[in-house]
Amino acid sequence: MKQSFIVLIFALSALTSVAQWKPAGDKIKTPWAEKIDVNNVLPEYPRPIMERADWQNLNGLWNYAITDAGQxxxxxxxxxxxxxxxxxxxxxxxxxTVGETKELWYQRTFTVPSAWKGKKVLLHFGAVDWKAEVWINDIKIGSHKGGYDAFSFDVTPFITKSGEQNLVVKVWDPSDKGFxxxxKQIGNPHGIWYTPVTGIWQTVWLEPVNEKHITDVVAIPNxxxxxxxxxxxxCGTTFGDVYEVILKDGNSVVSSGKAVAGQSVELAVPNAKLxxxxxxxxxxxxxxLISNGKTxxxxxxYTAMRKVSSKRDENGIVRLQLNNKDYFQFGPLDQGWWPDGLYTAPTDEALKYDIQKTKDFGFNMIRKHVKVEPARWYTHCDEMGILVxxxxxxGDRSPQWxxxxxxxxTExxxxxxxxxxxxxxxxxxxxxxxxxxxxVCWVPFNEAWGQFKTEEIVEWTKNHDQSRLVNPASGGNHYRVGDMLDLHNYPGPDMYLYDGSRATVLGEYGGIGLALEDHLWATDRNWGYVQFKNSKEVTDKYIEYAEELYKMAKTGFSAAVYTQTTDVEGEVNGLMTYDRKVIKLDENRVREINQKVCKVLDEK
Structure with a gap:
């Protein structure tokens, strides 16, 4: 009887939470907005490339307040x-809206499971934009600056022995008023600039670990x-501790090895599946992690055996290569914005949807444009097979372009x-x-936006990760550094510069607009680089541009990026509407021409 009463109270509490929360405003929504459970928001494990079985999700309803800065x-x-x-x-x-003169406060409580007794407790933030300060039980435990990288704190010393723990987070984000x-966040959204994103926008979670534990795993194939x-x-290891790595193909062990901290494990991968x-x-x-013979x-x-490189072909054109074969990379500009969640997809299903549609359209690549996604997005790309x-x-201001x-x-x-x-x-x-x-490629700058010390930054980027290509300045101020010369041209493809020592790529083109009533973020200010009235006209123009690209790929271009995956706020140049409810082009015709472009180098 007592147990039934507790279950009833919990159910009523959940219903009250649902009743209190609802989406704000009257803007368009994606289909997934209706699937949100406030008591189970984005419940999937947030870091699948380094996963432990035990964790606690802190997503859900928190208290909030917006105050003047400095209070x-x-x-x-x-x-x-x-x-x-x-x-x-x-x-x-x-x-x-918060803005640079205000601060955003969050508060909630949590309880540490009794099964975690004797463990360290780590508090993880997937991403918070921009400056975050964190308190546990009225003790300030740390701060972090950066809107796109994950961070965590060991909160073990600040947790009381039992009961509820009080968590407070303060955020300040100057948006475009800062450096x-x-x-694309801006205080006054217009054109290609969008609504600001302030505060927590990726999963917050707790994780128990032992005193001695693994903090990161990096796997680089050859x-x-x-x-x-x-x-x-x-972390926390002593003399004699080692870590063991086991590589498996299904249930079969391919290779294994051990090393002490600070040393690499080199595994043989015979007859590798690429x-x-x-x-x-x-x-x-x-x-x-093994200490005194115990794990x-x-x-x-997980990992994959693959190689990205570039090489001059028999015609003197520098081609991008995948696994030592010429490979034309072709995909959409993907900005990762949502009309209901802004930077945050409503559900994991939604997060995966855009990638699946990119594959369905016949592309083999995505350019993730001036945004970094949650870790799960990259795992979906790894699993589904799409180059990124x-x-x-x-950030900061733009020099001359x-x-x-x-x-x-002058930079x-x-x-x-x-x-x-x-x-x-x-x-x-x-x-x-x-x-x-x-x-497969890092892009440190775009169109001169905040571009500085290009040669130095590109050299540092290449040295930091020698396993990938570096596109130094997509459509920006061009230097003879890095692995690509990246041109932007709207609406149709054009090659107005060419580099004989690096791959020449078309980092942006297209932008064909089609505004569809009932699927618009704003009804009075929509635009594309060119505008058409119906799906057939847009599809015909898309194919016309793709045929031009196909010819240019034979004679010089080694990759291309079409703008863009979806409409975004006032932009109506997406392959899909902003709410993801309408595919605006003829998908079959688009897939056919895209596959022709992707396979252009197979025809030699």
Whole structure:
């Protein structure tokens, strides 16, 4: 009887939470907005490339308050906010602007499971934009700057022995009034610039670990010598502790090895199954930390055997290669925005949907544009088989832009703080995703937005990760560095510069617009680089441009990016509407021409 009463109280509490929360505003929504369970928001494990069995999700309804900057923690809160949706988003239930003169406060309680007794407890944040300060039980335990990289704190010393623990987070985000990486966020959204994203926008979670535990795993393949190099970072180890790496194909062990912390494990991978968009095979990877003969920590991971490179072909054209074969990379500009969640997809199913549709359209690549996605997005790309060009989100002001010649002007001079912030966050972004096989290219700058010290940044990026290509400045101020010369041209493809020593790529083109009533973010200010009235007209123009690209691929281009996957706010140049409810082009015709372009180098 008592147990039934407790279950009833819990059910009534859940119903009350649902009743109190609803999407804010009257903007269009995706189909997944209706599937949100406020008591189970984004319940999937948030870091699948390094997974442990035990964890606790802290997503859901938190208290929130917006105060003037510099004030003490508020005694009362303004209401509830659904984490991890940014406060400006509809799905947060708030949809309020914060700005550089205000601060956003979050508060909730949590209980540490009794089964975690004797364990360290780590508090993880997938991403918070921009400056976060964190308190546990009224003790400030740390802070973090950066809107696109994950961070965590060991909260064990600050947790009381039993009962509820009080968690408070304060966020300040100057958006376009600051120098920090922010992508396309702006206080006054218009044109290609969108609504600000302030605060927590990825999963918040707790994880128990032992005193001695694994903190990171990096796996770098080498298909030329049939090997895999694995480095595990560990915490709390003493002399004699080792970590073991086991590589598996299904239930079969392919290879294994051990090393002490600070040393790499080199695994042989005979007869390797190579990863590609056509065959995205993933090996399982088990990593164990062993102390005094006992396993004190273990994580599950995965890896892939694949190689990205470039090479001059028999016609003197530098081609991008995948697994030592010429491979034309073709995909959409994917900005990762949602009308209801802004930076945050409503569900994991929604997050995966855009990738699946990219595959359905016949593309083999995605350019993730001036945004970094949650870790699960990259795992979906790894599993489904899609190449990823990963942009660094831009920030600071823009210097002069020379896009039709090699740069001969004066570059932006950032302040020491701005420069240090860029370098720190760019390194964190690369380090977090170093093991994702889908990522084949780093893009540190786009169209001169905040571009500085290009030659130095590109050289540093290449040295930091020698396993990938670097596109130094997509459509930006061009230098003879990195692995690509990247041109932008709208609406149709055009080659106005050519580089005989690097791959020449078309980093953006297209932007064919079609506004569909009842699927618009704004009804009075929609635009595309060219506008048409119906799906057939748009599809015909898309195919016309793709046929031109096909010819240019034969004579010089080695990759191309079409703008774009979906409409975004006032832009109506997507292959799909912003709410993902309508595919605007003839999918079969688009897939046919896209596959023709992707296979253009197979015809030699």
């Amino acid at each position: 003490a923690q508020p005694a009362e809160f303004d209401g509830e906010i659904l984490v991890p949706f940014a406060v400006e988003s509809s799905l947060s239930g708030v949809q309020k 920090q990486p922010r992508g 298909i030329d010598n049939a090997s895999l190099k694995v480095d595990a970072s560990v 990863w590609s968009p056509e065959s995205p095979f993933l090996y399982d990877l088990e990593v164990k 004190v920590d273990a994580v599950d991971s 060009w990963q942009d660094m989100p831009n 020379q896009n039709r010649k090699y740069f001969d002007g 932006l001079k950032r302040s020491p703080e701005s420069e240090a912030n860029y370098r720190t966050e760019w390194q964190e972004i690369m380090d977090e995703h170093m093991s994702n096989p889908s990522i």
